[in-house]
Amino acid sequence: MTDWNPAQYLRYGSERLRPALDLMSRIQVESPETVYDLGCGTGTITGILKERWPDAKVTGVDSSASMLELTQDVETGVYWQHSDLNHWQPENAADVVYSNAALHWLDGHEQLFPRLMEAVKPGGVLAVQMPENFGAPSHTSIADTVREGAWAERLAPFQREHPVAEPAFYYDLVSQMSSSVDMWETTYMHILEGEDPVVEWTKATMLRPLFDNLNDEEEAAFLKSYTEKVAKAYPHSADGKTVLPFKRLFIVAVK
Numbered sequence: 546m547t548d549w550n551p552a553q554y555l556r557y558g559s560e561r562l563r564p565a566l567d568l569m570s571r572i573q574v575e576s577p578e579t580v581y582d583l584g585c586g587t588g589t590i591t592g593i594l595k596e597r598w599p600d601a602k603v604t605g606v607d608s609s610a611s612m613l614e615l616t617q618d619v620e621t622g623v624y625w626q627h628s629d630l631n632h633w634q635p636e637n638a639a640d641v642v643y644s645n646a647a648l649h650w651l652d653g654h655e656q657l658f659p660r661l662m663e664a665v666k667p668g669g670v671l672a673v674q675m676p677e678n679f680g681a682p683s684h685t686s687i688a689d690t691v692r693e694g695a696w697a698e699r700l701a702p703f704q705r706e707h708p709v710a711e712p713a714f715y716y717d718l719v720s721q722m723s724s725s726v727d728m729w730e731t732t733y734m735h736i737l738e739g740e741d742p743v744v745e746w747t748k749a750t751m752l753r754p755l756f757d758n759l760n761d762e763e764e765a766a767f768l769k770s771y772t773e774k775v776a777k778a779y780p781h782s783a784d785g786k787t788v789l790p791f792k793r794l795f796i797v798a799v800k
């Protein structure tokens with residue numbers, strides 16, 4: 546498993562925070578005892594979950610040691626668990642299982658979502674946000690650049706071209722185990738600064754596992770070709786900033 550670069554990820558921290566808060570705002574649980582943040586990363590949002598429910602036992606779970614290292618800066622009173630969500634089971638059923646921008650890194654959603662619903666107490670909530678912009682040029686240009694190079698075969702297994710299914714797929718999975726389901730999509734218009742901000746954005750996420758499998762020379766060639774495609778798709782605005790439309794899927798299921 547490749548590791549994360551927390552500094553690169555936090556570069557657009559405020560843009561990445563907003564969907565996390567939008568998801569949190571739709572959870573209507575008064576005083577939960579047990580809250581899990583799955584794929585908690587640097588723990589910023591886990592700290593906010595703890596602020597919202599100070600009396601709850603809040604645990605952040607992540608498989609990346611380098612992301613978890615930064616949780617030292619977060620509010621104390623949060624528990625941290627270094628573990629892989631592919632095999633994760635809670636110690637006790639939870640009132641809130643929350644996951645922002647993480648589950649698209651896992652395969653087998655048809656088993657994963659029912660397993661996560663199992664981890665929720667009756668009356669509790671599973672709340673998930675995942676990106677849904679894999680058809681946008683920021684992402685299709687990655688696939689195009691993979692296919693056009695001598696690295697195509699080597700990189701193919703590390704590409705995640707369609708990690709998130711249609712909303713109705715998730716509705717079918719969770720509704721069987723829920724008393725109510727709230728789902729919505731939002732396209733955020735991120736206003737980004739810098740020369741190649743869309744490239745900087747994907748460098749922290751989808752490009753990461755690919756670059757782990759290229760040498761320096763290949764990485765530079767990949768980046769050049771990808772940057773050219775992205776520059777055409779996302780030209781700078783009159784003030785020099787770049788608008789990045791970013792669609793996300795939200796699921797809040799009450800058991």
Ligand SMILES: C[S@@+](CC[C@H](N)C(=O)[O-])C[C@H]1O[C@@H](n2cnc3c(N)ncnc32)[C@H](O)[C@@H]1O
Nearest residue numbers: 584585586607608609612629630645646647650
């Ligand atoms: C895009 S970051 C999101 C971090 C945080 N939830 C946020 O919104 O800022 C995705 C996180 O999911 C974690 N992750 C990916 N696959 C995982 C797995 N199989 N088990 C546990 N964590 C995983 C990564 O280590 C990373 O910290």
